[in-house]
Amino acid sequence: MGREEAALTLLIDTAVVPAPQRAEFWSHASCDHYHPLQIRTDATDQFSARMWGDEVASIGLFRIATTPNTMSRTPRTIAAGDPECLHLKILLRGRIHAAQEHRADVLTPGDMTIYDTSQPAVFRADEAFEALVLRLPKTVLGGHATKMAALTALRIPGSGGLPRLAAQFFCGVAAGLADGSIARHDANVAERIIDLVRGVYADRLESERPRRLRSTTELLLHAKAFIAANLGDPRLDPEQIARACSISTRYLHRLFELEGQSVCDWIRTERLNRCRHDLFDPAFADQTIISIASRWGLPNPPHFSRLFRTAYGRSPREFRAGH
Secondary structure, eight states: OOGGGGGSEEEEEGGGSOGGGHHHHHHHHHHHHTOOOEEEOSOGGGOOEEEEEEEETTEEEEEEEESSEEEEEOHHHHHHOOOOEEEEEEEEESOEEEEETTEEEEEOTTOEEEEETTSOEEEEESSOEEEEEEEEEHHHHTTHHHHHHTTTTOOBOOSSHHHHHHHHHHHHHHHHHHHTSSOTTOHHHHHHHHHHHHHHHHHHHHHTSSOOOOOHHHHHHHHHHHHHHTTTOTTOOHHHHHHHHTSOHHHHHHHHHTTTSOHHHHHHHHHHHHHHHHHHOGGGTTSOHHHHHHHTTOOOHHHHHHHHHHHHSSOHHHHHHHO
């Protein structure tokens, strides 16, 4: 995509707030322009992101550029707002791990994938990336929406054939909206987008038979996505996660050992991170510490306090008071 795209409407620019507040700002601002989502990053002070957007008829187009982060659609963010769409993501730069339901894949530049805004999903970028996203209401896709929803988070290579031509067309539409050569009300262009999306996924439906074996990366992403979607369940355990991934508990433990930690350590760290985030967020200032901890699967106050102090060097009460 070329320089013209900068003329798309700038919707969000994290540069307007101090660096430590940018990830939270991005999450909140996305509620208005995109959909509710959760953003986590290991380098809060270095996070930055921008989003441009426009639309043609009923289809939204967004260009997103951010530094490394993990974007999640959780049951909580889905309840906060669901546009009931399929989002088609075309990766322009970087590398993204995508996971939704029992599927997971890795995207490189030129590849595309979709996700369903009505189901939990996780997209992790370990490096800066740029993507073009098409917001497609399920209603305009008709009966294809259900079939496509069964293929979310799977990579469609953009190296050739119809996917490559479709991606070029989608990028051209974004450029046309930016320079004014395509009108926002152009229903003909919107229909061509829908036809191409249906065509790309019709080919993918055929290629999915028979299904290929899942890689260890895909299985690990699936496991982490299931954990992220079920952190609030205090009964969440390796056996439940393994069943959801259709693998043995023993193999699940081996997957996490490859990353140097246990399944239970991962769950505990994720829960504490969510609790720490909510204790820091002024939006939850009227909620008790134990209600926040319970929301993320840690309903026992003494146990939660011990875990929190071990992880962060302060009690939850001291941490909240300090911020």
